[in-house]
Amino acid sequence: MNTVADFLNNSYRVHPDKIAVIDNDSKLTYSKLNQGVNEFSSFLNKFPKNSVVSLLFDNTHEFVISYLGVINSGCIAHLIPTGISQKNLMDQISSAKPKLVLSSANHFSKISEMESKSIEKLRFSEVGKTNSEERKPNPTDYAYLIYTSGTTSSPKGVPITHSNCVFTTKNIVKTLQYSSNDIDILPLPLSHSFGLGCLHTSLYVGSTIVLHQSMDIPQILNSIKKHNASTLAAVPSTLSKIVSNNLEDTSNSLSKLRLIITNSTFFPPETIQKLKKILNDGKVATYYGLTEASRSTFMIFDSTEKIESVGKPSDGISLKLVSNNDESPTGEIWIKGKNVIEKYWNEEYKENFNDGWLKTGDLGRVDDDGHLYILGRVDDLINISGEKVYPQEIERAVMVLSGIDDVVAVPMKHKVFGEVVKLLVKKSVKSDVSKTDILTHCIKNLERFKVPAKIEFVEDFPRTDYGKIKRFMLK
Amino acid sequence: MTLDDDVKKIFLDTFPTLSESDFQWSKTQKEYENWDSFAQLNIITLAEAKFEITFSDDEIDSISSAKNLLDCIKSHV
Numbered sequence: 001m002n003t004v005a006d007f008l009n010n011s012y013r014v015h016p017d018k019i020a021v022i023d024n025d026s027k028l029t030y031s032k033l034n035q036g037v038n039e040f041s042s043f044l045n046k047f048p049k050n051s052v053v054s055l056l057f058d059n060t061h062e063f064v065i066s067y068l069g070v071i072n073s074g075c076i077a078h079l080i081p082t083g084i085s086q087k088n089l090m091d092q093i094s095s096a097k098p099k100l101v102l103s104s105a106n107h108f109s110k111i112s113e114m115e116s117k118s119i120e121k122l123r124f125s126e127v128g129k130t131n132s133e134e135r136k137p138n139p140t141d142y143a144y145l146i147y148t149s150g151t152t153s154s155p156k157g158v159p160i161t162h163s164n165c166v167f168t169t170k171n172i173v174k175t176l177q178y179s180s181n182d183i184d185i186l187p188l189p190l191s192h193s194f195g196l197g198c199l200h201t202s203l204y205v206g207s208t209i210v211l212h213q214s215m216d217i218p219q220i221l222n223s224i225k226k227h228n229a230s231t232l233a234a235v236p237s238t239l240s241k242i243v244s245n246n247l248e249d250t251s252n253s254l255s256k257l258r259l260i261i262t263n264s265t266f267f268p269p270e271t272i273q274k275l276k277k278i279l280n281d282g283k284v285a286t287y288y289g290l291t292e293a294s295r296s297t298f299m300i301f302d303s304t305e306k307i308e309s310v311g312k313p314s315d316g317i318s319l320k321l322v323s324n325n326d327e328s329p330t331g332e333i334w335i336k337g338k339n340v341i342e343k344y345w346n347e348e349y350k351e352n353f354n355d356g357w358l359k360t361g362d363l364g365r366v367d368d369d370g371h372l373y374i375l376g377r378v379d380d381l382i383n384i385s386g387e388k389v390y391p392q393e394i395e396r397a398v399m400v401l402s403g404i405d406d407v408v409a410v411p412m413k414h415k416v417f418g419e420v421v422k423l424l425v426k427k428s429v430k431s432d433v434s435k436t437d438i439l440t441h442c443i444k445n446l447e448r449f450k451v452p453a454k455i456e457f458v459e460d461f462p463r464t465d466y467g468k469i470k471r472f473m474l475k
Numbered sequence: 476m477t478l479d480d481d482v483k484k485i486f487l488d489t490f491p492t493l494s495e496s497d498f499q500w501s502k503t504q505k506e507y508e509n510w511d512s513f514a515q516l517n518i519i520t521l522a523e524a525k526f527e528i529t530f531s532d533d534e535i536d537s538i539s540s541a542k543n544l545l546d547c548i549k550s551h552v
Contacts, residue, residue: 415532416512435524439517440488448513453520 002139003162004200005072007169008034011206015180020203022227023060023211030206033064040069045132047075047099050141054078054096055191056089056103056111059211062124063190064199066102067144069127074137075099076159077144079191082107084465088155090114092147095157095346102127139163145345146193146291157345158291167338168294169200171314175298176259176285180206183229187212187220187238193291194263198233217245221253231259236267243274250278257282263289266374266392268399269307276301286310288372292344293317293335293358297372309371314339319372320357321364330365332378334358363390380471382411383419384449394421394452397445398438403431406461410474412454420453424474426460478552482545485521489514504539518544526552 001010008030011020016031028036044053053070055077057063070077078096080089089110093101100120101111111121137143143162147155172178178201186209188195202209210227212220215238224232232254234242239262242250254260255278267286275284288310289296296319299311313319316337323331334357343353352359363375376390383389391409398407405426412422427433435455442451461469476484487493490509504510519535522528522544528551530538538544 417516420516436488436521439521439524443488443517443521444491448511448517451513451517451520453516455520455524 001166001204003071003137003141004143004165004203005068005137005162006166007200007203008037008068008072011180011203014206018180018206019208020206021061021064021209021211023213026061028061028064033061033068036061036065037068037072039129040065040127041071041073041135042130042132043127044069044073044075044100045135046130047073049074049135049137050076051100052076052078052096052098052145054080054093054098054101054111056080056082056084056101056107057124057190058082058104058106059186059188059190059195059213060104061211062104064211066124066127067190067199068203071137071143074135074141076142079144079146079196081189081191081465083467084110086110086113088147088465091155092157093119095147096145137162139166144196146191146196148291156292156349158341159343159345160291160294160341164294164339164341165200167316168197169204171295171298171316171339172197172201173205175300175314176261178202178205178207178231182207182231182258183227184209184231184233185212185220185223185227185229186210186233187215188233188235193289193294194233194235197294198261217241221245221250224253224257225249228256230257231261232257233261236262236264236271239275240268240271243271243278254278255280255282260284262286264310266308266396272301272307273304288374289339290358290360290362293337293340293360295339296335296337299371306367306369306371309367309373311372312370313337313372319366321366322359330375331363333360333362333364333372333374335360377471382409382421384421385417387449389421389450391421394423394442394446394450397442398423398425400445401433401438401441403428403433404438406469408461408469408471408474409452410471414453417449421450422454422456423452424456424458424461426458478548479545481525482522482541482548485518485525485544486541488521489517498541500542500545501540522548528552 012030012034017029019027020030020033021028053075055066067077102122103111105123108123139162142159143165145159147157184202186198283300285300287295287298296317297311297313318336320327320334321331322334336357340358361378365373376392380391381388394409395407405428408424409421411419414420462473534547
């Protein structure tokens with residue numbers, strides 16, 4: 001298999017009558033999916049190959065058909081998160097320059113407001129079959145385009161080739177042992193690299209994927225039971241909520257899973273421990289990777305050792321740490337491999353590449369066994385009298401306290417120390433945690449210079465369309 | 476808790492090795508083993524958070540004992 005289009009073609013040939021996608025009460029066999037995709041791509045063949053088609057959909061079979069239809073026609077699928085602001089939508093459209101913007105009926109009002117005569121705008125239901133020559137993508141063609149969420153800077157357009165996807169998908173399947181017997185629960189947006197990678201994996205092995213439109217915990221647990229699921233992919237916050245949930249059937253639902261996969265620079269160790277206790281024979285795993293370098297490392301938590309690591313590089317992926325232009329045990333993470341993009345969209349941010357290496361902007365350290373630990377972001381370091389402090393270390397220490405939903409540590413100018421730590425805290429509803437509680441806890445658990453010099457309670461944080469905190473806006 | 480108790484607690488929280496019996500209002504910064512510039516910052520931050528006040532630079536420089544801190548806080552509340 002050389003392109004993403006081959007994933008569906010292959011699975012359709014092997015088991016046409018098997019259920020490929022479930023969303024709500026709708027079930028789509030591989031045969032029906034293949035038929036829908038072919039009809040859809042026949043419509044798109046009126047556009048030149050490698051044209052961009054923007055997609056604005058929830059997690060539904062409409063997304064899957066549209067996405068694979070775009071892929072199958074040799075066009076590039078530009079994936080837009082449904083929670084996107086109108087400004088960001090316009091910015092992405094202006095950068096991506098699509099020939100067509102397509103959405104589900106419930107999101108059409110967002111795109112119908114766009115004032116562009118050169119862009120066709122359609123609802124999913126308005127796409128019909130046409131008689132046109134069949135066209136297929138090449139491995140070096142771009143498959144999809146995702147804009148980074150902009151947690152650390154302005155959003156960047158990340159174009160992923162079919163080769164990138166095929167390499168990454170094979171890595172996922174091999175490392176996490178996905179098979180056609182799996183039934184995969186997906187409460188993650190398909191417009192995001194994590195969710196989309198799960199869809200690719202499911203199509204590649206010919207398993208069944210169950211799409212969820214939200215991260216509603218009771219719905220996820222019910223779905224696992226109802227579909228006799230074998231895998232669950234979710235972000236750490238969802239998993240933490242699941243294990244802190246007192247619903248009677250939490251354990252019953254999870255215990256039969258063979259795999260729970262998450263992604264994060266930080267997966268709370270207590271959540272890992274609780275999940276491992278609940279799972280009978282199943283595994284808990286995480287991975288590290290940016291959209292630009294998907295699934296660069298994997299970590300399967302077989303024991304309690306190295307529980308804060310994101311694992312080792314996958315086969316065929318090289319990783320090095322660079323500090324002051326030299327390799328170092330601790331430094332910025334650089335990645336090279338077939339999962340890594342060659343350039344950003346419109347050839348922007350060339351400075352992020354060096355001789356085939358992607359400079360991630362993430363700080364890490366590697367232990368003697370080659371396990372990678374994420375320390376934070378290069379740009380986020382707080383310099384206190386020459387001591388470099390990782391904000392994540394302070395945030396993790398504070399998040400242990402109950403009554404806190406989110407916390408961000410940022411630098412604050414100080415006349416003596418240059419910079420000190422300022423802590424922004426979003427309390428939970430009805431939380432009675434006080435600033436002195438937090439400070440006292442920090443004094444007990446952190447070195448003196450890392451203790452915040454100021455604490456502010458905030459209603460919420462500025463967030464990206466994916467709900468991530470825009471840290472750079474808080475400095 | 477009285478104001479005195481609150482200030483005493485700030486010192487006990489800032490210096491975990493300090494026992495209640497060793498606490499003295501007049502004991503100065505130099506007599507503490509680990510009252511360095513960062514401990515000073517911790518004391519100030521705790522007091523400002525506890526009493527929802529902001530000390531001036533001069534006040535911060537003048538605080539070199541528990542009694543100094545108590546007097547400074549009294550002038551604000």
